[in-house]
Amino acid sequence: MRGSPLAAAAAFLFVAVLLPLASAATSGGSGKAAAAPAAAKAKAPAAPPNITALMSKGGCKSFASLVSKSPDALSTFQSAVEGGVTAFCPTDDALRPFMPSYRNLSADGKASLLLFHAVPVYYTLRSLKSNNGPMNTLATDGGSRGYNFTVQNVGDQVSIRTEASDAAARVRSTVYDRDPVAIYAVDAVLEPVELFEPAEAPAPAPAPAADAPRASTRARGHRPRHVADAPGPAADDAAPADQRKNAKKNVAGPRPRWLAAITASAVAVAAALV
Template identity: 40%
Template sequence: MAYLRRVTTALVLTLHLVFSFSNAHNITKILAKDPSFSTFNHYLSATHLADEINRRQTITVLAVDNAAMSSILSKGYSLYTIRNILSLHVLVDYFGTKKLHQITDGSTSTASMFQSTGSATGTSGYVNITDIKGGKVAFGVRDDDNQLTARYISSIFEKPYNISVLHISQVLTSPEAEAPTASPSDLILTSILEKQGCKSFSDILKSTGADKTFQETVDGGLTVFCPSDTAVGKFMPKFKALSPANKTALVLYHGMPVYQSLQMLRSGNGAVSTLATEGDNKFDFTVQNDGEDVTLETDVVTAKVMGTLKDQEPLIVYKIDQVLLPREIYKAVKKTAQAPKSSKHKPKNLVADGPGADAPSDDDEVADDKNGAVSSMISRMSITVTMVIVFGVWLM
């Protein structure tokens, strides 16, 4: 009975740790404690920067008060331009009060979220931090003639080395961040793809008519996985062999009807729906992450995310190294089976391009676990049970 109580106590402690890690911080609640930051807090939420801040494990937020916010609000910027400007105030490293005054050589440069999301070019999204005479600290944007335009006032909240929220005297700006930003409806996806080295994928988007579906989805949120021109070129013979319906489905399979930042992809595993998902036709794939690397597993191929081509919420475009092949069209690969050493008869075509094309064949090894929820839950339970056993043994 005593052992059972120990195990129960360990389980409670473990669950507390699990939930603590999954909810590391909440920038909205931190800033809500002081009404003088209500405007800054409001626009972090309106631009969805708050969600991005909360997902990151290490972050510094340079907050400005309501009076300072008026300097940019009076200029009539669009919400998307305000997002770019406020992105300069989110540093992707930890700088607490102590670290500010221990900067090597008195000055350092660090990337802001404006730089890390690919919205900035060159070094225009880097922020200079300088420990000047008298123990004062100043901030400036490298794209703004390296001028130190804002000074450190006080620390609002610090949780080393997780999150630091610092009060600075005025808004950080740069010509690039303040440049007019197109609204989602003005973003022409095919043009973006063609300019970013994805012309081949853009061409098949237009040839199937799927570009209209992608474009109509942008306003509500769209994530696009664009295979490189090399990958599309190698795949074209197989693509040409598909029926018109399967060509369209395969292209739609490369889009998700929701905005998913790279940090969001890195922070969660599991099956996701695509623009091709409809009724009983799942057309999903599994997002997996290993540290900084993100892969997309379809049961037929595994593609790697190579980089971000465009990130302007609600649209984000990634480049991937392979064409995504859905199991509804191609035979799934049996992961546990070894490839035969030799074969006299090779299949003429792996394409299930016929009446049964919307479903995998009986001998295909396909996971069907409610969009990955079961496997994800089992993984979490395994971790929890392991921790419980360790705690239980320790307490005995």
């Protein structure tokens, strides 16, 4: 039995129109489902840089090891990376002679020293060259403690000076520079004055011989007078003028008074005998 024309038309419509639409909808949905994880993966934030690993690769392996062994310093460095940080890591050659002093510090002192080598701001080398003056460090602790150093620039040379050292540490190379992290290798350990004695001021240079005051002719020809009865200045002109005057009065004054007393007694005796 042959089908009716209406049934044949319905079958044709399903095969020619509805079936392709259903296939397209199915394939499109699966494509979107497959693309969703890829898009989510592309938008995932990048992991923060490992600052100690970067230091190690840049010639500061020993300093990076000290940071890794200090829980307080390591956690502070890792937290600072997200907000921006500039670290100054001493090279292995610079840190080696300082290690005996480092071992004598307490655990808190070691952490403070390590954190003293970084500032909580991202600085390119160019911006460092335009910033002269004191800077807070990660050891400053919100301003409740000092732990500041001073950046000084002479030409293209960036130097860091502290009150505990008479020589400045100089930036030798750029280890890493990508916002928000910058790391620079320095040729000396940064010593905070809060942990180490301040550097001694250099002694003033002696005055030239021509500028030195000359002794007077009287002083050169004068020989000190010996005083046997009491210790004191070797010469009268070694004491102030008013003291010399009083001394002369005290030495020469008693003789007339004793003579007058003796004379009066003699007169009285003679009168009694008469």
